Amino acid sequence: MRPNILWICTDQQRWDTIHALGNDHIRTPNMDRLVNMGTAFDRAYCQSPICTPSRASFLTGLYPSTVHGTTNGNVVWDEAAPLITKMLADAGYDCGLVGKFHLAGGWHRVEPRPQDDGYRVFEWSHAPRNDWPEGHAWKEWVEAKGHDLGELVKKPHEIPVELHREYWCTERAIDFIEGDHNDKPWMMTINYYYPHPPFDPPQEYLDRYTADDVPDVLFRDSDIEAQQRLADIDFQSKVRHPDSFEAKKAKAAYYGMIEFLDDLTGMLLESLERTGQLDNTLIIFMSDHGETIGDHGLLFKGCRFYEGLVRVPLMFVWPGQVQAGVVSDALVELTDIVPTLLDICDVAYPDKMMGCSLWPILTGQADPQQHRDHVRCEYYRTLLPGEETGFEGSYATMIRDERYKLVVYHGHQLGELFDLENDPGEFVNLWDDPASADVRFRLLLQSFDSLAFAVDYGTRQILYS
Numbered sequence: 001m002r003p004n005i006l007w008i009c010t011d012q013q014r015w016d017t018i019h020a021l022g023n024d025h026i027r028t029p030n031m032d033r034l035v036n037m038g039t040a041f042d043r044a045y046c047q048s049p050i051c052t053p054s055r056a057s058f059l060t061g062l063y064p065s066t067v068h069g070t071t072n073g074n075v076v077w078d079e080a081a082p083l084i085t086k087m088l089a090d091a092g093y094d095c096g097l098v099g100k101f102h103l104a105g106g107w108h109r110v111e112p113r114p115q116d117d118g119y120r121v122f123e124w125s126h127a128p129r130n131d132w133p134e135g136h137a138w139k140e141w142v143e144a145k146g147h148d149l150g151e152l153v154k155k156p157h158e159i160p161v162e163l164h165r166e167y168w169c170t171e172r173a174i175d176f177i178e179g180d181h182n183d184k185p186w187m188m189t190i191n192y193y194y195p196h197p198p199f200d201p202p203q204e205y206l207d208r209y210t211a212d213d214v215p216d217v218l219f220r221d222s223d224i225e226a227q228q229r230l231a232d233i234d235f236q237s238k239v240r241h242p243d244s245f246e247a248k249k250a251k252a253a254y255y256g257m258i259e260f261l262d263d264l265t266g267m268l269l270e271s272l273e274r275t276g277q278l279d280n281t282l283i284i285f286m287s288d289h290g291e292t293i294g295d296h297g298l299l300f301k302g303c304r305f306y307e308g309l310v311r312v313p314l315m316f317v318w319p320g321q322v323q324a325g326v327v328s329d330a331l332v333e334l335t336d337i338v339p340t341l342l343d344i345c346d347v348a349y350p351d352k353m354m355g356c357s358l359w360p361i362l363t364g365q366a367d368p369q370q371h372r373d374h375v376r377c378e379y380y381r382t383l384l385p386g387e388e389t390g391f392e393g394s395y396a397t398m399i400r401d402e403r404y405k406l407v408v409y410h411g412h413q414l415g416e417l418f419d420l421e422n423d424p425g426e427f428v429n430l431w432d433d434p435a436s437a438d439v440r441f442r443l444l445l446q447s448f449d450s451l452a453f454a455v456d457y458g459t460r461q462i463l464y465s
Helices: 029-037 049-060 084-091 137-145 165-177 223-231 247-274 334-344 434-451
Strands: 004-010 039-045 094-099 118-125 186-191 279-287 314-315 326-333 374-380 395-401 404-409 414-419
Touching: 004 165, 029 247, 029 279, 029 314, 049 334, 049 374, 084 094, 084 118, 084 186, 084 334, 094 165, 137 165, 165 186, 165 247, 247 279, 247 404, 279 334, 314 334, 326 334, 326 374, 374 434, 395 434, 404 434, 414 434
Parallel strands: 004 186, 004 279, 039 326, 094 118, 094 186
Antiparallel strands: 039 314, 279 314, 374 395, 395 404, 404 414
């Protein structure tokens, strides 16, 4: 019997923000429960460190460049490959979405949907702001309750929890979970905006952590020079000493946002239990990419590939089917989600698939510590260039194997090579180290091969002018 699917995707949540996976500074009892109930992948990597290209990748099982989904400001989704939701809908699933989508730009407009995304229910809300026209489902929900969203968002910390966008996402997802699906298996995609900046959780969650409660950011004085060397490469912030922008205070608020999400995850689990659906529901918990939050003197995201930006949480739960209590150290890509779902639901693969199914690991048929020899990540003109944005339209690629990470900033004769075994904080760049030349050449060749195999087969990318 095919399971129901609850797919929880947070936005900009780092891999190292779950208590059960090694962070003793944060409280995440419901995320911990998912770890204990299922299989967690501790080295899962997104395929781009920014929203749209990452989502284009994990919704198709292909790399962002392959599906022409590399830029955060696409006018429309390029229709270069079928979405997993369309494939499952065609196979008989009742599909719903609540929250973000972001396969196309959503700035100050309601994001246009793909020609056929497979969703029967589509309740869109991009960010917890009020600068959206009609069609912003959270705004309509708030107004239906007799409140003015324009006034509420002026003081985000004071928004009552029960009116918050993330709470709305959860309530609407529960309505779908507990609704009538005409005897079909269902799939609910719940796309939170948290813990995306600005770091503004409701006051009761903001108060749960102080700067003294969170671990230090990854920073050495040498980071200033290292980031200045990359000053022409696109990023959403300029390098500064973390103390100058109170990075630990921001990190405390970031942790508060994650604890808020954890409570909402508990509400979703309670709904599945209350309605007797938990045992026949596959739960996926993940994030689209991470956040620097002070590491290396940076805030937010952009054209960098530090672990905090590209390594994300990824957990699968299906009681009685997916192994419980397993933490896998295998290298995994988010491209692997689509073929995993196709295997679970017994749906044929499309003609092109770059992801590798995790189903053998999830069911104990394969070594949980081995999946891929390497993982890849791309940044292709992702932050829109121009005078208004100040971005050049950078291009870069990353490849990471069991020990090393190589980054190439294309067109700048710049790169990074990190020995993650001896330098997990990514402070010592071995790119120009003669003793590491063989490693650099090997990874460059491997990266070039992987790029060549990511065959372009879609239509042209459509961008904002």
